[in-house]
Amino acid sequence: MExxxxxxxxxxxxxxxxxxxxxxxxxxxxxxxxxxxGPVREIKAAREKEVADHLQQAEHERAExxxxxxxxEQRLAQIEQEARDRIEExxxxxxxxxxxxxxxxxxxxxxxxxxxxxxxAREREKAMVELRDTVADLAIQAAExxxxxxxxxxxxxxxxxxxxDTLEQSKC
Numbered sequence: 001m002e003x004x005x006x007x008x009x010x011x012x013x014x015x016x017x018x019x020x021x022x023x024x025x026x027x028x029x030x031x032x033x034x035x036x037x038g039p040v041r042e043i044k045a046a047r048e049k050e051v052a053d054h055l056q057q058a059e060h061e062r063a064e065x066x067x068x069x070x071x072x073e074q075r076l077a078q079i080e081q082e083a084r085d086r087i088e089e090x091x092x093x094x095x096x097x098x099x100x101x102x103x104x105x106x107x108x109x110x111x112x113x114x115x116x117x118x119x120x121a122r123e124r125e126k127a128m129v130e131l132r133d134t135v136a137d138l139a140i141q142a143a144e145x146x147x148x149x150x151x152x153x154x155x156x157x158x159x160x161x162x163x164x165d166t167l168e169q170s171k172c
Contacts, residue, residue, distance in 0.1 A: 134170045139164055 008018070142163050 049140050131170070135167070138170075 008014075142159055145159055
């Protein structure tokens with residue numbers, strides 16, 4: 001203890017003054033703790049809570065934005081898929097319509113071709129009937145002429161030539 005007293009004396013600190021200073025310091029400390037440190041701690045705690053709330057709110061908003069972004073991207077992908085599906089459907093319908101039009105055109109061409117062939121066959125048959133009728137008429141005429149006149153060689157040649165001329169004129 002002597003050393004402590006020596007140090008205090010060298011520093012010119014008196015014992016009772018030290019006690020008064022320590023007591024004053026403790027009183028000031030108690031006043032500060034009672035009236036300043038508590039409110040400062042409350043202010044600090046409130047500020048920490050406010051900062052934490054802001055951080056939590058920012059995190060919540062970031063999560064909402066991320067969810068909205070994902071929803072937007074999904075909707076955009078869905079819209080793109082719908083557009084692709086519509087394009088594919090329109091292309092498919094166009095192919096079906098094209099095939100249908102081509103089939104109808106082919107069928108109509110076939111009908112026209114068949115009608116043309118039938119018309120040609122009718123005309124040919126009609127021509128054949130007319131030719132037979134003409135040949136029959138000519139044969140009858142030739143027979144009548146033969147019966148009405150006597151057949152000598154010159155007359156026979158003349159009838160044959162007339163018959164052939166009549167045939168050639170009928171063909172034309």
